[in-house]
Amino acid sequence: MDRQLDIQTADALQIQLPIAGPGGRSYAFIIDWHIRVLFVLCWILAIPLVFSPLAEWTEFFQNFNANPRWLLWLFFAPPLIVYFLYHPLLEWLMRGRTPGKRMAGVRIVTLQGHTPGVGPILIRNIFRLIDSLPAWYMLGLLTTMVTKNAVRIGDIAAGTLLVYEEKVASKTLQALAANTTGFRLNPQQWELVNELLARWKQLDSPERRALASQLLSSLGEILPVSSGGTGNDQVLYQRLLEIQQGSGGGD
Amino acid sequence: MVIDTYLAHWLEKRVAHWQSVARRLRRPAQRGSDVAEAMQLVVQYRDLARDLSLARGVLPQGRLAAMLQSLFLAAHEELHRPPFFPRQQLLDLFLRDIPAVAARLRGVIAATFTLFIASALCGWLLVFNYPPLASLFASEQMIEMVRAGNLWTDNLLNVMPSSLLSLGIMTNNIVVAIFAFLLGSFYGLGTLYIIGMNGLMLGAIFAFTGEYGLAGGLFKFVVAHGVVELSVICLAGAAGVSLGEALLRPGDRGRGQAFQEAVQQGGKLLLLCALFLIGAGLIEGFVSPDDRIPLVARVVIGLGYGVLLYLAVSGRWRRLLRAPAQQ
Structure with missing residues (x-):
């Protein structure tokens, strides 16, 4: 079931944002967790290497308490800082995202669809202590499964939720802006050309050739001589690109 | 056919406007931005609302509508951003x-x-x-x-x-x-x-x-x-x-x-x-x-x-x- 956040603006315009469910959330969390674990592992291995000769590397751990106090601080402090501040700091700096969320294509928004401020970000992160009870974020995961907006307790408290980001949005404007020599396509045709180009690599060669030929014919294009194979694929792709960028096509 | 031509013309005419809004929204908001700039964003926001409605009417599920919705939301957020006086x-x-x-x-x-x-x-x-x-x-x-x-x-x-x-x-x-x-x-x-x-x-x-x-x-x-x-x-x-x-x-x-x-x-x-x-x-x-x-x-x-x-x-x-x- 696809859930959506419906936002009604003062201009009577309805905005729908697809809500990320437990799957999308967990995926983002697991990526972030791996990033943190990798950092901590590298740090724990690197500090003894940097501050003691290779031969004495194991001694660092064997006589752990004999190390100078500043070195122990250097050993423990950054991993702890990363562990506790990774989420709040990055969510604030990256406007509702973390590297994991960005890779999973989700971001935090308020119930109004806006980027959350420092307050809500702090609240949702402090509530991780509750969401992680009794272990492995079980309470949080359970809550995301039963709540309308698929949110954990921290999100309910902060008034936030996770939505899928429209990754196409920024590319679309770039594609439109690249259209330097004037539009000869109407929006429907333009959408089709863009859609096909975006999905080109995911389609099998015969399918994309057929779709491209059909589309180019409907645009009144004279098709390149069909020879089959990847060469013809390239010609069709190139022609669609030219049309997208405004150097041909249309009627 | 006339409508198609009209829509193509509309698309051509509006791209520069959308680019300008996107540029403005990418720029971090500065304290003391002048009133003229803020008012310009208000006008751009209203234009965006119209464009989004039109795009949704023509192609409800399309990329154009998605792009305009994302731009519209960003403009909405910028206009409704609470003042920052730490x-x-x-x-x-x-x-x-x-x-x-x-x-x-x-x-x-x-x-x-x-x-x-x-x-x-x-x-x-x-x-x-x-x-x-x-x-x-x-x-x-x-x-x-x-x-x-x-x-x-x-x-x-x-x-x-x-x-x-x-x-x-x-x-x-x-x-x-x-x-x-x-x-x-x-x-x-x-x-x-x-x-x-x-x-x-x-x-x-x-x-x-x-x-x-x-x-x-x-x-x-x-x-x-x-x-x-x-x-x-x-x-x-x-x-x-x-x-x-x-x-x-x-x-x-x-x-x-x-x-x-x-x-x-x-x-x-x-x-x-x-x-x-x-x-x-x-x-x-x-x-x-x-x-x-x-x-x-x-x-x-x-x-x-x-x-x-x-x-x-x-x-x-x-x-x-x-x-x-x-x-």
């Missing part, structure tokens, strides 16, 4: 918002303090009447030390330097305060448990040390930091109880909305608690274990810091700050 907002938070929250929670705060004192009395009575029950509240090592005529707080500075002691204590206390608040999410029960247990332990430990004539020594150790530390735990508990109350009696709001509002209000009080616990941690690390500091000085420090907390919670320091300015 200094004034911080002053408002500490001088107005936090006292207002405390005033609203006055009844809950009083109830939490009462629960804490009642639990402490219970703990004291329990161990006073049945001394073996002390093992429920103190570790074996602590019991052995007290039986030998020593407090576990004696010679604390020989075990650990004040700085580390402070850091450990302050972290522990802040975590307890945060949990006292957060566990209120379980309909207030978690908070009541934490407040009750802390009260029981305090009373029980005093009764147990009193049995061996060491209660005075424990009081001497506790008084400098304890006034604020225990008050703050009760304040955090009161904020936690308010979460439970919001869930149980949301009033005319939705349960989720009531909970959210209670968290936002209680969170402000918790922030003040955390700040005061930093000070309490420093006192506990540097003053409390130092045998050279006499009892009178400890009482003055404890009560003085307590008065500071009272001024902050009640908002009376706003009046104190204003009074010299008016003279």
Whole structure:
């Protein structure tokens, strides 16, 4: 079931944002967790290497308490800082995202669809202590499964939720802006050309050739001589690109 | 065909406009941006709303509509962004918002303090009447030390330097305060448990040390930091109880909305608690274990810091700050 956040603006315009469910959330969390674990592992291995000769590397751990106090601080402090501040700091700096969320294509928004401020970000992160009870974020995961907006307790408290980001949005404007020599396509045709180009690599060669030929014919294009194979694929792709960028096509 | 041509023309005409809006929205907002620029964004926002409606009409599920929706949302957010005056907002938070929250929670705060004192009395009575029950509240090592005529707080500075002691204590206390608040999410029960247990332990430990004539020594150790530390735990508990109350009696709001509002209000009080616990941690690390500091000085420090907390919670320091300015 696809859930959506419906936002009604003062201009009577309805905005729908697809809500990320437990799957999308967990995926983002697991990526972030791996990033943190990798950092901590590298740090724990690197500090003894940097501050003691290779031969004495194991001694660092064997006589752990004999190390100078500043070195122990250097050993423990950054991993702890990363562990506790990774989420709040990055969510604030990256406007509702973390590297994991960005890779999973989700971001935090308020119930109004806006980027959350420092307050809500702090609240949702402090509530991780509750969401992680009794272990492995079980309470949080359970809550995301039963709540309308698929949110954990921290999100309910902060008034936030996770939505899928429209990754196409920024590319679309770039594609439109690249259209330097004037539009000869109407929006429907333009959408089709863009859609096909975006999905080109995911389609099998015969399918994309057929779709491209059909589309180019409907645009009144004279098709390149069909020879089959990847060469013809390239010609069709190139022609669609030219049309997208405004150097041909249309009627 | 005419419509197609019209739409193609519309697309061509509007791209530069959308690019300009996207550029404006990518730029971080600056303080003191001129009014003309803000008004321009208002106009662009209205144009975007029209464009989005048109794009949705032509191709509801298309990329163009998705792109315009994303741009429209960003413009909406920029226009509705609250003003950012950090200094004034911080002053408002500490001088107005936090006292207002405390005033609203006055009844809950009083109830939490009462629960804490009642639990402490219970703990004291329990161990006073049945001394073996002390093992429920103190570790074996602590019991052995007290039986030998020593407090576990004696010679604390020989075990650990004040700085580390402070850091450990302050972290522990802040975590307890945060949990006292957060566990209120379980309909207030978690908070009541934490407040009750802390009260029981305090009373029980005093009764147990009193049995061996060491209660005075424990009081001497506790008084400098304890006034604020225990008050703050009760304040955090009161904020936690308010979460439970919001869930149980949301009033005319939705349960989720009531909970959210209670968290936002209680969170402000918790922030003040955390700040005061930093000070309490420093006192506990540097003053409390130092045998050279006499009892009178400890009482003055404890009560003085307590008065500071009272001024902050009640908002009376706003009046104190204003009074010299008016003279």
